[in-house]
Amino acid sequence: MIENKIKDIQDVFLADERPWVVGYSGGKDSTVVVQLVFEALRGLKPEQLHKKVFIISSDTLVETPLIISSINKTLLQIQNLALETGIPIETHKVKPTADKTFWSSLIGKGYPSPRQKFRWCTDRMKIDPANKFILDKVSQFGEVIMVLGVRDSESATRAQVMESHTISGKTLMRHSTLTNAYVYAPIRDFSLDDVWNYLLSNQGLTPWGTDNNELHALYQNSSGGECPLIVDKDIKESAGSCGNSRFGCWTCTVVKEDKALIGFIESGEAWMKPLLGFRNWLSNIRDERDYREKHRMNGSVYFIGEGEERELGLGPFTLEARKMILEELLVTQKNTQNPYDPDYKLIQEDELRMIRKYWLEDGDWDDSLPTIYRKVFSEDLDWEYDDDRPMFEQDQITDLELLCNQHDVDFDLLKKLVGIEKNYLGFKVRRGLLQDFNRVLNQDKVHFGKVDGYKQ
Numbered sequence: 001m002i003e004n005k006i007k008d009i010q011d012v013f014l015a016d017e018r019p020w021v022v023g024y025s026g027g028k029d030s031t032v033v034v035q036l037v038f039e040a041l042r043g044l045k046p047e048q049l050h051k052k053v054f055i056i057s058s059d060t061l062v063e064t065p066l067i068i069s070s071i072n073k074t075l076l077q078i079q080n081l082a083l084e085t086g087i088p089i090e091t092h093k094v095k096p097t098a099d100k101t102f103w104s105s106l107i108g109k110g111y112p113s114p115r116q117k118f119r120w121c122t123d124r125m126k127i128d129p130a131n132k133f134i135l136d137k138v139s140q141f142g143e144v145i146m147v148l149g150v151r152d153s154e155s156a157t158r159a160q161v162m163e164s165h166t167i168s169g170k171t172l173m174r175h176s177t178l179t180n181a182y183v184y185a186p187i188r189d190f191s192l193d194d195v196w197n198y199l200l201s202n203q204g205l206t207p208w209g210t211d212n213n214e215l216h217a218l219y220q221n222s223s224g225g226e227c228p229l230i231v232d233k234d235i236k237e238s239a240g241s242c243g244n245s246r247f248g249c250w251t252c253t254v255v256k257e258d259k260a261l262i263g264f265i266e267s268g269e270a271w272m273k274p275l276l277g278f279r280n281w282l283s284n285i286r287d288e289r290d291y292r293e294k295h296r297m298n299g300s301v302y303f304i305g306e307g308e309e310r311e312l313g314l315g316p317f318t319l320e321a322r323k324m325i326l327e328e329l330l331v332t333q334k335n336t337q338n339p340y341d342p343d344y345k346l347i348q349e350d351e352l353r354m355i356r357k358y359w360l361e362d363g364d365w366d367d368s369l370p371t372i373y374r375k376v377f378s379e380d381l382d383w384e385y386d387d388d389r390p391m392f393e394q395d396q397i398t399d400l401e402l403l404c405n406q407h408d409v410d411f412d413l414l415k416k417l418v419g420i421e422k423n424y425l426g427f428k429v430r431r432g433l434l435q436d437f438n439r440v441l442n443q444d445k446v447h448f449g450k451v452d453g454y455k456q
């Protein structure tokens, strides 16, 4: 079966000039695919190795620590062996941009911790960066083929989705959103047994020298799916739960219990306990009304429930809650000593910069982030202050607040308007300024309860 599969992969590889992009998450299915592709290429003659194969892994910057170091090690070993043997493989990591990471979204903008029904994280942290990589290759090469480790037997829904994308009689499926990208799923017909039989053959050793028995051990005690590098939205939707195994983010609140962290701690990695404590706390505070705005991010107001039971819906985390979460995260960072990597950080410096920027835009005129940092670490952030520094001195802020009170003007609204004005400072043509003012002034939340009959 494996020999036939390798032959199939070679045939598809030789059939055209389109480069391949292989998604590798560190989990079992994508490991099978990477290994099969490697073996297939190794079996070809040098003159047949006519096109590039990119192996990409996503790093959400909140990956479970030991998993991401194992992915890094694997990518490096694959890359080294490919260079030694002349196989045209290039390994890459794709990451979310600083404005879309877990922390800049949650602590910076106030996105509530992800749940199954509001799973904003996979798009922002995995799909968008992977799609950007693919589109870049599409513009370079015209078309690309994405090679994914998806299997029909994983779920009936997934099998249906894959079927609906299949072009009859063809090995490649259409990508649901990216034109000029095609999907090749070489292990679509593999059962779970096929996966493990292959991975554990040859005593579990991969061509690049890692041991699949370690991968097998990671799957013990962890059930459910993984959060793979999914590069097709439709296939993602059919993937069911995400983060229920050891291959997801340590911050994942989509699942009730983080089996990944618990499993690692139980197997002796006690240093991860602060991470688990933080993750559980984050999950618990999610729906506390006091920590959430009563309007959506775009300012619209909505209700949940009916009649007497009716109450205002929950919006993003309030600025105060976000400050509290950042402080708790920094305290967790202070209490976490990763024995394998002394420089390990839970949040990166450019994310802190982005959070500060978002907070200033949201009216945090006290510029709280450096103060919170100093409170936790008893030292200052080593930052150059540029033009995002606060606009007013403290006494001016107090005067403005008093004036707003006197004239019954919402202080937060005023801060928003001043923030918009500041965004246009220095532009000769300030096209869009009035529209931006209008957008803010017309939000539900500004008028709610103040205009008769409005959303009563």
Ligand code: SF4
Binding pocket: 060, 114, 119, 121, 122, 125, 126, 227, 242, 243, 247, 248, 249, 251, 252, 253, 254
């Ligand atoms: S593991 Fe959880 S937090 Fe991470 S991308 Fe998947 S669903 Fe989101």
